[in-house]
Amino acid sequence: MYILDHTLALRCISSSISENTGKMLFQSIFTTAVLFVASTIALPTDLESRQSATTCGSTSYTAAQVRSAVSAGYGDYQAGRTYGSNSYPHKYNNYEGFDFPVAGPYEEFPLKTSGVFTGGSPGADRVIFNTKGVWAGTVTHTGASGNDFVGCTGTS
Missing domain, CATH: 1.10.287 (Helix Hairpins)
Structure with missing residues (x-):
């Protein structure tokens, strides 16, 4: 047992x-x-947190400058405010066919080395963001033909 x-x-x-x-x-x-x-x-899924410094032609911008331009442009877009003779921010049609990491529709807004655009000459450089306020890319007229854009570093 x-x-x-x-x-x-x-x-x-x-x-x-x-x-x-x-x-x-x-x-x-x-x-x-x-x-x-x-x-x-x-x-991180928010593209704004992945924004980085960029160079458009020979002009360099910090990530903070890019974020400031997107923030100002999107704020103006939401409020229905525009500046300058070209009424920025305004619709960006992406005729150049950039491969942005976010879906449109897109707006463009001047990118400045000092402060944010509130009128006057917009210069050659732009931030592109969608209508939800998410940064899509950075482009410039510098080096482009006519009124076209080319991508700044990080935008293709």
Whole structure:
């Protein structure tokens, strides 16, 4: 009887170990999957946070200058305010076919080395943002033919 009880006890222990090992393996795989999904979701999705410094022709701009121009242009767009003889911000049609990382429709707004555009000469450089206020790219007339644009660094 003692041997039979001992064998039964070993079977119960073995079954319990197998069951616990399976649970532990499942928990480990589940935890890894959850962490992977969480890290994917935590990636920055806001393009504005990925804006970087850019160079248009020979003029360099900091990321802060680009953000300021987008912020001012989008604020004016929302408020229905325009500046200058070309009424900035205004619709940007992307005739050049840039591959922006966000969907349009797009607006363009002058990019300045000092402050933000409030009238006068807009210069050659522009920020492009969509009508949700998300930065799409930076373009310039410098080096382009006619009234076309070419991409500044980071925009193609």
